[in-house]
Amino acid sequence: MILSRTGPVSARRRAVAGLAALTVTGGLLTTLGGAAPAVAGPGDVVVAENFDSGTLPAGWRAVDGEWKVVDGRLVGTSTSGNRKITFGRHLEHFRFSATVRFEQVNEATRWTALGLDVPASGATPWWIATMRSGSTAANGLEFAQLTPAGSWNVTNTTAAPYPAGTGRDLKVSIEVHGNQARWFLDGRQLMRTSSLQRSTDGGQALVVNGATVSFDDVTVTELAPNGLLRPEGAPLTVIAHRGASAAAPENTLVAQEVARRAGSDWVENDVQPSRDGVPFVLHDGTVDRTTDGSGAIRNLTSAQLKALDAGSWFAPHFAGARLPTLAEQLADLRTRGGNLLLEIKGAHTYDEVARIVEVIRSERMTGRVFVQSFDVPTLRHTRALAPELPLGLLRSTLDADPVALAKELGLAAYNPSDAALTTRPSVVADLHAAGVAVMVWTVDSATAWQRLEGYGVDGIITNRPAELAGWNAAQLQGGVGRPTVTVASPADGARLDRAQRPVLGVVTGNAGTVTVTLDGAPATPGQVLDLSGLTAGEHTIRVEATGPAGRTTVTSTFTVVADRVGLGYLVLASGAEPGASHAMLNLVTNGQYRQLAAYAQRHAGKQVPAPAAAVIAADATALAAQG
Missing domain, CATH: 2.60.40.10 (Immunoglobulins)
Structure with missing residues (x-):
């Protein structure tokens, strides 16, 4: 962590969550079972049950299996198959937490789960975050969907660092933002997904399979929409720069596929229009560097661009890779998984931005695209056209007041270069306090990742997403090491x-x-x-x-060091009377350092404050000794 006047970033982030919660207007939440809608907002606790009443809470529906309250805990039993109890409301952004304990299991592969999007009736499809009692198995933790056909779609698996076993209380927490979710065990993030397929009415549930499991302190809290902020216990967000551009030709679908398989949370790509107005994925203003063609992209038609080879320049076996259109890239992400950090490259007109927004909407990807740009007018156009899209401002140098600018532009993230952020790392805490994430570009070394982790940044844009994902895993699975x-x-x-x-x-x-x-x-x-x-x-x-x-x-x-410039600064900052200040500056200008030392000592405590006079005299004496 990086420390500031107000304490550790970790402590500030907890406060930020509350602050953000108070500054975002809540939306309309539809209750399950056809009840009247209720209004809730970020930070509201929608469900809070400790089961001290001794009975099932009102509104909780034991769909199947045996569910009862025993000694202040909810106990669910399944001799075989999936048994569940449903409750809560449909929420797009929420944290679902519970204390979970396996009391008895048929075998170590049996499991329990927190239901993330489950109809009140328990009908399929539904999504769950699963934990096996043998949680150290390769699939000890899972994100999975039970499909209408009754088959499992397991999108993500990982091993916990220690076994759940039986008789052991574990704190499980899942943080959901739309199609994304993070899996926390005892406060540490162990897995993340971007593959949830959300319904319009599914609520929460608890599920047991081949086990008796008890639950306590079940809490569901609505969160602010900005899922870009890194929660406590979560690793750095991995953003693949132009796809996995260290391993595949940049800004191609193959680079996107490599980034996806590498464990990237986001794919970062660039978009620009062809001569006939089709948004294409390309970084440079010309096609010369990354294709077998030449010329400015804005001077080439979409047909000419699609005919170019965008892979051979990188390596022979990528021959035939094509420049994708934005529509093709989004379709690939929608069907195969992933989210897009889309840089609108350079200045775009209102109509050009409108075309990009049209493509995002037509591909049904507004919930999975985050737009960034160096160009402020382009971001203003985007906000006017699509207020639902989160915005990030790219910067090569830090603004004088990034927080004020973030508020003015309605930013979800402020994205500086590594070199820029290093000049003033305290800005991370300031932006977090305003509910704004920080994504840093473009960083490829573990040494720098460690430093940025210490600054408290939320994500890193890198050419090496597989390495960063592995570094994250090593940090998490390795436990807490020496400070x-x-x-x-x-x-x-x-x-x-x-x-x-x-x-x-x-x-x-x-x-x-x-x-x-x-x-x-x-x-x-x-x-x-x-x-x-x-x-x-x-x-x-x-x-x-x-x-x-x-x-x-x-x-x-x-x-x-004592030098002439610094000595002049000391005089100006000394608080001396104007006449004394003028006289001392003349002595500095003329290099009369011995006379300056004597002057400062003579007027100390009179025309020159004594502490300042002592430092001025010491530096002047040192410079005089240097000749």
Whole structure:
């Protein structure tokens, strides 16, 4: 995590969720069973049951199997087959949590599940998040659909880091945003899917199969629509840059397929119009680099573009790959799975953006497309035409006030380059506090991923999605390791003059308690260091991080140098009387450092504040000694 004045990012993110919940208007929620609609909003707890009443809660429907309340827990029993109890409302964005305990199982392959989209009657199709008692098996955790034909469509599987077994309480939580869902076990995300197929009326359910399972503290909470914000315990979102462009020809369907199989959460691609107005997936303004053709894309017709070979340039066995239209790309994602981070490349007219929106809607993909651009007018056009599409602003340098700009444009995400974010990592916490996600481009090294994880960013756009997905898995499955600490700013060994105002940046991981000192005095990560009050010479930052797996201590040093520019800054910032300030600046300009030192000492506490006078005199003496 990266620390700021207000504490760890993890703590701030919990507060952000509440803040976002208060600032988004709730929608109309349809209850199950034909009851009257009820209004709820993000942050509202729709279901909260601890079963202390001793009876089944009102509105809960035991569709099949034996369901009863025993000793303050709901107990479901299935000797064979699927047995379920339904409840709740249809929600597009929600968190479904429960404390789950296997009491008895027929065999380790038997399971229980949280139903994510289940009709009140229990009729198929329905979607569930499953956990086997033998949860460390390769399919110990699953996202799956029971189809109307009675067959299982298992879209995602993974192994839990420890067995559920019997007699053990486990905290299960599933966070759902439309077709996407995250699977959490005891606060750690272990799996994610983008393959849910949502109904218009399905609610929640609990399901048991070949087991007796007890449940407690069942909670369903509506969430704000911005599923781009990374929940507590979740890994970095993996965004495949131009598809898996390190392994396949960029911006092609084959690169998209490789990205999908690599475990990407999103595929990032670029769109531009052909001469006849058809949106095509291409990054460059010309086809020269990535095809066997030449010329500007806007000067070529769709027929000419479709005739080009977009694969041979990358490797011979990709010969024949074609430039996809946006419609073809979206159809592939809809039928085979995946979500699209779509960059509208460069400036587009209102009508050109309208054509892109038309394609997204005609392919029924508005719930699975996130639009970004460097061009602010293009984002304004998109918002006017399709307010349902989330927007991201790409930036090569940070704006003076990213939060204000995000609010003005209605952004779901602010997406800077890695280099830009590193200049001011504290902006991540500021954007999160405003409910805005941060997706960073384009980052391909594990060292940088670790640093960005520490900053608290939500996602990373990378040419190497398989490697990032694997890195995420290693972080999650490896458990909590020894605390990691990096002093990001000032950099170790940095030489700084008085006019610089570095932010104290400390990045930690696996840490619960972090103590920071500067030259032995308490310091606050995120604070701006005022170098005008420090002596010239070397200064030491010491960070001690303590976590479940031990303690790590790191020291970093920087040097404040005495130079002419810094000395001039000291005079200007000293608070001296105007006449004294003018006289001292003349001495700096003329290089009369000994005279300046004597002047500052003579007027200390009179025309020049004593603390400032002492530093000015010391730096002037040091410069005089240098000749």
